[in-house]
Amino acid sequence: MTERRTAIVTGSSSGIGLGIAEALARTGMNVMLNGIERPEEIENHRARLESYGVTARYSPADMTVPAEIHGLVEQAADAFGAVDIVVNNAGIQHVAPIDEFPDDKWNAIIAINLSAAFHMTKAVLPGMKSRGWGRIINMASAHGLVASPYKAAYVAAKHGVVGLTKSVALEVAELGITVNAICPGYVQTPLVQDQIADTAKARGISEDAVVRDVLLAAQPTKSFVTTDQLAGLALFLCSDVAASITGTALPVDGGWVAQ
């Protein structure tokens, strides 16, 4: 393909998704940003992406609403002519013991972290199949491979994302489309900042102790993973030399799941 490629990155108004969206724009791809914020709150990010000489748009499509996911894909196809790359990245977390876990949090986590990737994949695959090229990257987690207590919905959703990734990869393996999951360890984003207080409460320990004894205790490197490191892997998976990498769940976790 010689024309400019186009990517949708869900949940890219913040954190990991924003880092990946910026890396894609820097390498010359048009990008559709997405998140729950109002467009005016994201305008500085959208404009920064366009400073790389690409077109960037923003859609506040709600990943809990399948019709809005299909609408997002139509909007991107109208704006850019095609959708070549999708990063299913939107995600939320809630930390609580299972017997106190709120039903609405369970439903929201399954919808945003898992079902949205199903609906998005369904919406973009016909176009990718017709063009014979596509890249789908699902943001799973180390919690897609191993569990921690008090995160039942998140761990269930992320294990589901890994299963979805494998199944779709097999369906499209001969069509020039790869489907992979990235499994990050802890990254310092708002999603992690917010759960430190909840984890402290659930475990009855201080917030400093959560960072030291829970989060970084899981990572042998004793360092947080960075958004740049994740964006580097996403860019590689989007390249043509990554054509044989499909159906994988790739840990970027400082050695967490090696233990």
Ligand code: NAD
């Ligand atoms: P973040 O809180 O910084 O960003 C979450 C993004 O999702 C935001 O852009 C937000 O607007 C969007 N979002 C939330 N609800 C949405 C909805 N209903 N519709 C559309 N967008 C919605 O979080 P992050 O840490 O950057 O997480 C991004 C992804 O990486 C998530 O899937 C998360 O599970 C995964 N992840 C994060 C970590 C970590 O340590 N931060 C580790 C492993 C995996």
